[in-house]
Amino acid sequence: MVHGVVEGLSEIRESLADLYRDLHQHPELSLQETRSAAVLARHLREAGCDEVAEQVGVTGVVGVLRNGEGPVVMLRADFDALPVEERTGLPYASVARGVDQEGREVPVMHACGHDMHAACLVGAATLLARSRDQWRGTLLVVFQPAEELAVGARGMVDDGLFERFPEPQIVLGQHVAPLPAGFIGYGTGPVMAAADSLHITLHGKGGHGSRPESTIDPVLMAANVVTRLQGIVAREVPPAEPAVVTVGRLQAGTKENIIPDRAELGVNIRTYTPQARDLVRAAVERIVRAESAASAAVAEPDLDWFGSAPALVSEPDATKATMAVFTEYFGAQRIQTMPLVNASEDVGVFGQAIAVPTVFWFWGGLETEPTLAALMEGRLDELPGNHSPFFAPVIEPTLSTGVEALVIAALTWLGAP
Template sequence: MDRTVIANLADLREDLAALYRDLHRHPELSLQETRSAGLLAQRLRDAGFDEVAERVGTTGVVGVLRNGDGPVVMLRADFDALPVQEKTGLPYASRARGVDPEGRDVPVMHACGHDMHAACLVGSATLLAGARDRWRGTLLVVFQPAEELACGARGMVDDGLFERFPAPQIVLGQHVAPLPAGVIGYGTGPVMAAADSLSVTLHGRGAHGSRPEASIDPVVMAASVVTRLQGIVAREVPPAESAVVTVGRLQAGTKDNIIPDTAELGVNIRTYTPQTRDLVRAAIERIVRAESAASGADTEPTLTWFASAPALVSEPDSTRATMAAFTEHFGEQRIQTMPLVNASEDVGVFGEVLGVPTVFWFWGGLEPETVVAAMREDRFDQLPGNHSPFFAPLIEPTLSTGVEALTLAALTWLGTP
């Protein structure tokens, strides 16, 4: 593989670092990424892309670079932020605030590294645009919004992503992680879990706290639901399978001596196979309805599934071919296999819709000595990971590694002159 494309990265590092710091300092919540989208779109225009479109799937950005006959290869990065108060103490730390979907004023931070993802994709797109004599085909660059809501990829597809722009033969993406900076981790087959969220409203009958006999208490009902849900994984999911059921929200009432009319729960599940996903979803619905009936509720519970993302599958043969290119470039010591990750990513929607391979990998962003020391002392779980208010990747070598990886992956699948 021709490495002269990557050699030009040295001229971009300072500018890309400035872009990263800018994105980090000015994070935007999901589907509100208008400022970021404008910056990223302009970078593609400056790089000479044939076509640049904004507001795809609300706030997404798409760039197309045609370079003769050959495969269509898609590079994807997400760029939304989280409602987290940053505590890194960095000079470019976020002090931004935003309004969440419930209308609440919240702090905003790039606590999952999406700013790094976006800066790396700008770097790779710029390198490939400047070296069109080294490859053939069409490069499709996608900056996806709303990954944190698990709806951004589907929103872009529903907005005609693959009808309005060339449909790729392969989808390539990456995620910065609490690994040593410069290290790349990967898996083949399922690498990240499917995610589904459920909003539940249990309907009871309110009463004075001194007269519980006059009520149908939704708080007791909710407590029973929460407890019973814990038995799904322990007693219904086969031991060889993996699943997580979490109740992350339970809200009811306004005062200690008032039994309320309703109680609300927010439930999240993680699974790896369609069979287990269907089993867990059905079990949750069965338990919620059964506990409501057992409590004598006059009204059926309200259940609303939302924010669903399929399991992320990194197609084995395509992943092995991509990792072979990484190993040749980075060396074996910087490439490692990873266990299954219970977190989720909606990038798999793109390949699933088209029936084409997805290749996805992780790369490290933490000080290597810090990670090694934590592993040696068995406190790896204490490192600042994704979604932590302390998570902020080292700019280098994280930025250069991410740019190089995306560029190498694209060159692996684009045609040769």
């Protein structure tokens, strides 16, 4: 059955490559993906979807393929880009500019491979639409915006995704990664970390640098907060529990001899269990408030949590069943287990919202032989990874492998003809 569906890939491979190059050359930031959404919706209509909806969760696109009685299966891809200046040197490299959430003009690039995700999902939907004699059930095709802000999945759910469209029994997704092209990596259980971001404002009392006694220095306050936060993972989280606390932004003052009246910090947390997540979040708040009190701050600190995504759990039994079919199709030599990934993905919000399993895997996008050699020789740092200005998957065999994986995964859970 699988081979009967994917054999049509040769007919659409070049058009999918053109779509990929077009998306790559015209990236759009999170919740601004209007051009991309229109392009993807058009392709779904041309593919023969029975229903296509736009502006689901602001810029999301949904397609429905109905094919008789049977299971409902969801395939998901994200399609937003990043504020990164491309340095790949490709003839279809992005030179796009955009305006970010803070109103700043920034370069824009598909530095995480979401353009490849979208092109592969168009390909899978097209092949499954053309092969309805090979399966039964309903396919829900979801193009999710704003993954990079970790708000896109929740936005689509809150906009009635599972009330307006058929509710799936399983959610399937994939991510291109700095692995050898043609290879697939997977894990079972937690595979990607929960993410939580926090904006902190510390309130001091400004004044002249020559008279520190007349001020309350928020820079010193912030420095102490940064130092104390590093003790959370080292001294409060059990050693066997992976966790990361990062202070990625610290801003205060305008001149070396002026003590400012406030300092701002940007904190990011990665955890894998709800218990660790609650522990770390509570510890961060406790430390920030305690340092403010110890410094006699003029006001309580402002703590604004945002950009939260749960840990991505690839349900073990469903993942093993899917990977068994992958192994049969691709061969065991192209399937490998993956360690925990500290990066985060909000695709888990979909399955969590309706209490159904999620299966998620990674597939390679870098030149096969050089990447295999780098992996064998321990030169991982030489490989361009996701979010790098040099990251751009080779079109083949990345594109074909991604399409085939989505088709095979869907057919694993759709009904037989």
